[in-house]
Amino acid sequence: MEKLIYDFSFGLFxxxxxxxxxxxxxxxxxxxxxxxxxxxxxxxSIKESLKAAExxxxxxxxxxxxxxxxxxxxxxxRERIVKEANDMKNKIVGDANEAAKAESAKHIENARLQIESxxxxxxxxxxxxxxxxxxxxxxxxxxxxxxxxxxxQELIDDLLKEAKL
Amino acid sequence: xxxxxxxxxxxxFVFVAPFFASAQHDADTAHAEAEPSIKEKIKKDIEHxxxxxxxxxxxxxxxxxxxxxxxxxxxxxDDGLHVFMSSKFHHGEDVVESKGNYYKVYHSKVxxxxxxxxxxxxxxxxxxxxxxLDFSITKNVFSIMAIMLIIILIFSRTxxxxxxxxxxxxxxxxxxxxxxxxxDEIAIPxxxxxxxxxxxxxxxxxxxxxxxxxxxxxxxLGINVTNSISVTFALALITFLITQFTAxxxxxxHIFWMxxxxxxxxxxxxxxxxxxxxxxxxxLLIRLxxxxxxxxxxxxxxxxxMFVFKSWIGSPLSFGLAFGLSLLELLVAALQAYxxxxxxxxxxxxxxxxxxxxx
Numbered sequence: 353m354e355k356l357i358y359d360f361s362f363g364l365f366x367x368x369x370x371x372x373x374x375x376x377x378x379x380x381x382x383x384x385x386x387x388x389x390x391x392x393x394x395x396x397s398i399k400e401s402l403k404a405a406e407x408x409x410x411x412x413x414x415x416x417x418x419x420x421x422x423x424x425x426x427x428x429x430r431e432r433i434v435k436e437a438n439d440m441k442n443k444i445v446g447d448a449n450e451a452a453k454a455e456s457a458k459h460i461e462n463a464r465l466q467i468e469s470x471x472x473x474x475x476x477x478x479x480x481x482x483x484x485x486x487x488x489x490x491x492x493x494x495x496x497x498x499x500x501x502x503x504x505q506e507l508i509d510d511l512l513k514e515a516k517l
Numbered sequence: 518x519x520x521x522x523x524x525x526x527x528x529x530f531v532f533v534a535p536f537f538a539s540a541q542h543d544a545d546t547a548h549a550e551a552e553p554s555i556k557e558k559i560k561k562d563i564e565h566x567x568x569x570x571x572x573x574x575x576x577x578x579x580x581x582x583x584x585x586x587x588x589x590x591x592x593x594x595d596d597g598l599h600v601f602m603s604s605k606f607h608h609g610e611d612v613v614e615s616k617g618n619y620y621k622v623y624h625s626k627v628x629x630x631x632x633x634x635x636x637x638x639x640x641x642x643x644x645x646x647x648x649x650l651d652f653s654i655t656k657n658v659f660s661i662m663a664i665m666l667i668i669i670l671i672f673s674r675t676x677x678x679x680x681x682x683x684x685x686x687x688x689x690x691x692x693x694x695x696x697x698x699x700x701d702e703i704a705i706p707x708x709x710x711x712x713x714x715x716x717x718x719x720x721x722x723x724x725x726x727x728x729x730x731x732x733x734x735x736x737x738l739g740i741n742v743t744n745s746i747s748v749t750f751a752l753a754l755i756t757f758l759i760t761q762f763t764a765x766x767x768x769x770x771h772i773f774w775m776x777x778x779x780x781x782x783x784x785x786x787x788x789x790x791x792x793x794x795x796x797x798x799x800x801l802l803i804r805l806x807x808x809x810x811x812x813x814x815x816x817x818x819x820x821x822x823m824f825v826f827k828s829w830i831g832s833p834l835s836f837g838l839a840f841g842l843s844l845l846e847l848l849v850a851a852l853q854a855y856x857x858x859x860x861x862x863x864x865x866x867x868x869x870x871x872x873x874x875x876x
Contacts, residue, residue, distance in 0.1 A: 354641075356746050358641075359568075359747075360750065361569060361745070361747045362747070363592075363650070363653055363655065364569060364655060364657050364658060365747035365750055365751050367652070367654075367658040367661065368748045369755070372722070372726065372752065373755070375665050375669070376718055376719055377718075379668070379672055379718065382672070382673040382676060383669075383673055383676045384672075386676035386679055386680075387675060387689075387696060388696070388700070388717060390676075390679035391693065
């Protein structure tokens with residue numbers, strides 16, 4: 353302790369105190385203030401940027417979920433439309449089938465009726481022709497039969513016989 | 518262009534001067550055999566190194582007895598201002614006359630003597646002569662000024678680099694992490710987010726000042742600023758004053774009327790707490806002084822060993838040890854700056870703390 357007091361130099365103490373206080377104020381003005389301000393400014397700008405990035409990411413995420421929702425809705429809509437179209441198609445095809453069936457049945461019925469009438473016609477014609485033919489044959493037979501006198505007599509006799517009134 | 522010259526000066530100052538300074542050891546070796554007690558001589562050299570001096574002494578050529586270095590102004594206050602160059606003392610050999618008073622330098626202190634320069638000693642071998650108030654630009658004051666100039670140069674340039682862009686460039690790349698470290702690891706945890714800004718200028722200045730001064734102490738220039746008690750006393754005094762003048766009501770309340778303890782304890786604690794107010798900065802100044810002084814003494818002793826053990830094993834051993842210790846001292850230089858700053862911040866923190874909870 354005694355050595356410390358002996359070593360103590362007031363002059364050096366005085367200069368150190370004076371110079372150091374001057375140094376603190378000089379550095380405060382020319383170094384620490386601008387440096388710390390710059391560091392603070394940068395740090396706050398980094399913080400701001402990070403926050404902005406976080407916000408942007410959140411927005412993007414929301415946007416993505418929105419997109420997903422829209423996409424899902426669109427998909428459901430598409431499915432619905434396709435299903436409707438399918439149903440309609442099936443119905444149309446079914447209707448068409450039925451109509452075609454009915455039409456063809458009508459056609460067949462018509463054809464049958466026509467065939468029937470044609471057949472009746474043909475049968476009637478054949479009947480007429482058969483009657484004419486048989487009349488002609490009977491005429492030719494009669495002519496041949498009744499060529500001679502006796503045969504005519506015979507016939508008259510027969511007829512008279514039959515007509516026994 | 519002006520900057521370039523200052524850069525050149527710095528280069529010369531830092532890199533070339535040590536070679537001149539290291540010549541001192543060569544001079545010692547040359548005279549090792551001529552001097553009978555080399556140990557005494559080494560002891561004297563170390564003592565001389567630990568003391569301040571009135572001229573910037575780099576080395577001495579023992580063969581011719583010439584001292585290399587440069588004189589510094591001596592400023593004395595003794596019923597009037599006395600200013601002269603230290604070269605007039607002729608390294609303590611001559612008595613200097615100034616305005617009718619006679620002065621002699623003994624162990625780096627200026628004493629008032631008569632015309633023939635007679636000094637009377639007490640039983641501790643301390644001169645009993647009257648001492649004028651000595652405001653000389655001594656070696657330490659000169660070193661402090663030079664180092665402060667370098668510090669201002671470094672940090673004003675750093676500050677300027679932020680004007681163009683917020684991204685650190687050049688010097689700022691190296692300095693900024695340290696500044697941020699002081700802010701985030703020392704100031705904010707100890708003082709608190711609310712109050713730390715007021716103390717930043719002091720904390721940063723004291724951190725870089727002690728660190729850089731300690732680093733210069735490791736160069737062979739022989740600068741030893743932080744191992745003079747006057748310097749550490751001045752620094753600790755500033756910490757002490759800032760602590761007392763920024764203190765809030767709670768700080769004083771915790772000293773004189775400790776809340777939460779019985780009245781009897783309050784009375785007992787008050788003087789202890791009050792003593793603590795002074796002991797804290799005192800420990801601060803002794804710690805820095807003792808650490809740096811011890812480092813210098815051990816380092817110089819190890820280098821001195823080279824001249825004591827004049828065998829093939831002595832020099833490599835001494836070199837190896839000195840090299841290892843120098844690395845350690847590099848760490849100590851930063852560590853002491855950190856501790857001083859840290860404890861200062863802690864004291865400021867306790868001064869501005871607002872206790873909401875009574876303990």
